Amino acid sequence: xxxxxIRNAQSMTATDLRTLSNRAVxxxxxxxxxxxxxxxxxxHFLCVAEDVTSDHQSRWLQYQVPLLQSLLAxxxxxxxxxxxxxxxxxxxxxxxxxxxxCTTVGKNGELVDFGVTLDTSGPFSxxxxxxxxxxxxxxxxxxxxPVSHPYEKKTAAQAQHLKAxxxxxxxxxxxxxxxxxxxxxx
Numbered sequence: 700x701x702x703x704x705i706r707n708a709q710s711m712t713a714t715d716l717r718t719l720s721n722r723a724v725x726x727x728x729x730x731x732x733x734x735x736x737x738x739x740x741x742x743h744f745l746c747v748a749e750d751v752t753s754d755h756q757s758r759w760l761q762y763q764v765p766l767l768q769s770l771l772a773x774x775x776x777x778x779x780x781x782x783x784x785x786x787x788x789x790x791x792x793x794x795x796x797x798x799x800x801c802t803t804v805g806k807n808g809e810l811v812d813f814g815v816t817l818d819t820s821g822p823f824s825x826x827x828x829x830x831x832x833x834x835x836x837x838x839x840x841x842x843x844x845p846v847s848h849p850y851e852k853k854t855a856a857q858a859q860h861l862k863a864x865x866x867x868x869x870x871x872x873x874x875x876x877x878x879x880x881x882x883x884x885x
């Protein structure tokens with residue numbers, strides 16, 4: 700219910716977003732299997748909060764059971780879905796000793812930036828170049844959308860909205876990338 704009011708700047712939810720997000724993260728971190736509905740609600744809230752604030756709150760979904768992840772897929776910010784699928788794939792690749800496995804968690808337990816894991820010289824991109832290229836293109840473009848960063852970091856140029864033709868090109872690329880990705884899974 701709270702997620703419904705986040706986008707309204709006058710709502711109490713929007714004014715106290717940081718406190719609510721911290722509480723939601725604590726519930727999402729809880730490893731107990733009780734209160735599935737509560738976890739579903741807070742994870743939904745975190746996904747919507749990410750879309751509003753550009754803080755990477757949906758990363759907590761990777762620690763949730765697959766059923767909950769699938770229920771939240773419709774509210775994931777556009778690039779988060781790719782990252783969650785990528786992280787699940789990485790867990791599988793690491794478990795099977797596949798050469799495309801790469802580091803996804805840093806020394807202090809923090810999640811490595813998605814763009815870093817997709818580096819062209821990294822193990823994933825070297826062993827799965829098409830998937831790496833398409834995911835990297837999508838991630839780079841997402842970083843240049845006004846909702847992510849209003850201005851480009853290096854050039855200070857104003858970010859541009861995604862055009863329909865550009866979106867269609869990404870859909871085609873991601874369709875190919877996901878077809879290849881499925882072949883890597885059991």
